[in-house]
Amino acid sequence: MTIKDISKTFFAKLAKFQKNTKTSVRDPDSLNVNVRNYAKNKDNGPIVFMKGITCRFGNLIANQNITFDLKKGEIHALLGENGAGKTTLTSLLYGLYQPESGEIYVKGQHAVIRSPSDAINLGIAMVHQHFLLTLAHSVTENIIVGLKSTKGIFLNLDKAEEKILQISKKYGLKIDPKSTVGNLSVGEQQRVEIIKGLYRDVDILILDEPTGMLTPMEEKALFEALRSMVNQGLSIIFITHKLREVMEVSNRITVLRGGNVVGIVKTSETSEDELARMMVGRTVSVNQISQGSISKTTPPTVLEIKNVSALGNSNVLFLKDIRLDLRKGEILGIAGVDGNGQNELAEVIAGLRKVKYGEISMDGRSIANLSPRQIRELGLSYVPEDCLHTGLILEYSIIENLVLDRWYTKPYSNKLFLNKTEMMKFADKIIADFEIKIIELNAPVSSMSGGNLQKIVLGRELSRDSKVLIVHNPTRGLDIGATEYIHKQLIKQKENGVGVLLLSLDLDEILTVSDRIGVIYEGKIIKIVEKQNTDIDQIGLLMGGKAIKT
């Protein structure tokens, strides 16, 4: 399939979709009227107006004739899947790229934004997904770095601290200006980033996927702060691909797909289902995966972890006294903030990390400190977190990648030589079963899309006849359609009697598919609960390390 074909089907789908959702789609040209009105009527007009923006990278159109407006005092969500052009659009506003065509108006003035400092002068600040802070310095130092007033010989930290506290109080962004950034939690670091913008007296904030690394509690606090900001006259552009957040916090939503605006809607007049349809271009089921009946008798345990401790990457004890039992035919979700030992736990089970103390048994057989191959042969499938670099060899073809775990067995090889015909047969089957889109069978997989690469790993791991399946962040970075597909596959595995251990940072995902939920915090499983006996708040508190008294 060539790119031309893909784009052809894409545009066909788009046309069909636009027919179906005529009500929510507005012709971008009709917005041109706004430009004229806008010039006449500066006070009521939008604070940011981007008109006919087109931006290309090479042959890829990231933004095509996009028109976007931000009103004063609103939270405007930019919703879209990965690659829809959200970040590109805001990067243009922040001066990181220049648009190929189109105009930007800020506060009624035509603006040419060549750099972030231009943007800041216009009152626009952006908080990136990955923070730009120096961990060794204090909050105040991080905030005032680069400001003109600091360019003398001495710093006036007291005055700066005062202003930070003032901002902190005004918007409910709790922070201690004296503390070192390295000691702060992710949520607090994000507050520092936001205050950094506000300190420069901006009134337009761009937040790029701000909730990606937050616990639910931190997320709640952030949303409250954002509401307080817009109430006091700030305007916020909120980039996300999560429907729940959009519904919770935004006033208006612009949905992007494939670099085009597919709809501008008021949050109060839409629903998650409608938004999902707009994002993907077809109907998808959101959070509606069947749970299956829960049997009365407890099924047998397939994976038992008893008091396991293991070293982390810096050779200190990182996993501490892990106790866990995974039953046949269940999905056990492990929630937790990133870096609390999820990767180490998966590696210990898969034999990629040494067990220091304790015992692991799979289906009654001890597997602690066996080789990865032995553990796999005893019935483990493992979809690793970093699928691209751990699960695949990018310079290999799809055929070689699909047999990466079984190339040495019959019929894929005899005593000495590989059997390419058998490998090809197997690859054809998996490609058909998992609907993997390939351009060329023998080309390196590095040219394939993320979703398809994920499917290769999934296809290989799920086609093993296994008892235990570990999946680590299986849907990170995937669009709604692919996510839905993967969740269905996990459920299918569970129904086939496989014990599935789902490690995920996405709490929504865990709540959607798992039967029981465990929480990992600082290398410990601090609690495992039945799904029906819990809710997002309880899990959120546990993720932050707060045990709940019951």
Place this chain on the structure above:
Amino acid sequence: MKVELQRKRLISFRSCVPFLSGGFAFVVVAIILSLAGVNPIMAYGVMLKGAFGSLHGIADTLVKTTSLLLLGLAVAVAFKCKVWNLGTEGQLYIGALGATLIGISIIGSIPILGIIAMLAAGFVFGGCFALIPAALKVKFGISEIIVTVLLNFVVLLFIAYLLHGPLKDPTTVFNPYSPVIFSESQLPIILPHTRLHAGIIIAALAIIAVYVLLSKTKIGFEIRSVGANIKAARYAGMNVTKSIFVIMGISGGIAGITGAVLVSGVQHLLIEGISPGYGFIAVIIALLGRNNPFGVAIAAFFFAALMSGSEVMYRMLGIPSSLAITLQALVLIFVLIGEIFARLQIHKTENAMKNW
């Protein structure tokens, strides 16, 4: 569609790089030559004539090609597993030692079997010797780059000791030579009245063997996987330690065979200078040939011609053969620069797509 086309063009640009680099190096050396008052066109003419102008020239070039090809293959094969074997010079000497011991023993007097035994001894000696850096790397995480380089000097001194002492030919007084091997274990000359011996056939077989090993066999798949992505190989249950041992054994073994071929085909005895630094040029050849067995063959032929041509250039025009070394070094530098540019371009396009 357009994206694909661009990708293909870039790849073919990449395969042109070694040739362009060679060309640039020749241009720069031409400038140096003319600064020294020599007509560069004439000098290069003499060089070309020396390397290919006569039967002797061609034979000499091919004899040198044999050694360079085998050693280049040894380096390249190790690099397929992302292991740097910079110790092929030392492994060559150890292999030559093993072959000599067989060649002067009673086994060496048996026709055909003598030659096979010598080659086998070269492989085993060189291969086992290369397991030392492999073991140090696997057990203690010591960089094989350092160990292999330093072991070269250990070997050279050890060989010198043997040739001045226990292995010295008792019939000579002055020369640090080993005894001459039996004539039955000497590789036959395949082009009469020249030095061209059957070693070139062994080199050709080695190319095929390495190609089959890497792309058709089970162990080859494992080795390539470990080399391409050690994390993924481990995750998929492959044995990284085994791969490193096997590949170092094979790499050292091929270097050892080179030593055996030099003893059996060229010198017929062990001397201190049996290799004029082939092991170091081998690294350049592996790089130039992009670790591909056939690419290595082309690069080895190019360097062999360069070496034998510059010898003639020295005899005819008095241009020091150190100029040939300059030329080799310049080729390497230009190749490295070319690689960076070729990679940069691909990287750029990929990056733009990622940001999207």
